[in-house]
Amino acid sequence: MICHIHKLSLISRKTKFGIRHACPEDGCSVVCWDGSTSTPADLETRQARMKAHTAFDEIWKSGRIKRTKLYKLLAKHLGKKSKDTHIGHFDKETAIKVVKFAKNFWRKEREAKKCEKT
Ligand SMILES: [Zn+2]
DSSP, X not given: OBOTTTOOBOEEXXXXXXXXXXXXXXXXXXXXXXXXXXXXXXXXXXXXXXXXXXXXHHHHHTTSSOHHHHHHHHHHHHTOOGGGOOGGGOOHHXXXXXXXXXXXXXXXXXXXXXXXXX
16 A cells, blocks of 8 residues: 555554554655555545544434445435445545535435424
8 A cells, every 4th residue: 555645655553443554754644544444545534534434324323224225325426336435435525525415314304304294
């Protein structure tokens, strides 16, 4: 794995959370965790991905929709294939879109509830 900013090989280190690969350049925030669920990203991107994950997980954890179905909806929303829809692979802009997608979901939920009542 390579830091896309410095074109340097990431250095792997064992941590209590698993293997962490980081750019050796001083002050560079590009980090990647082991496994295929994430790609190397700078701090801003990782924070955006984290927000996206929190917003996304909140929906399916509420039990209103199945996780797999929600992933399909998100894929459709982003114009991606389901198999390419991994928040850990997204760039910052796409991660922000996920947060908006989540907000939209809750807004539609609220509107649907209003309709049920009347
Ligand atoms: Zn770097």
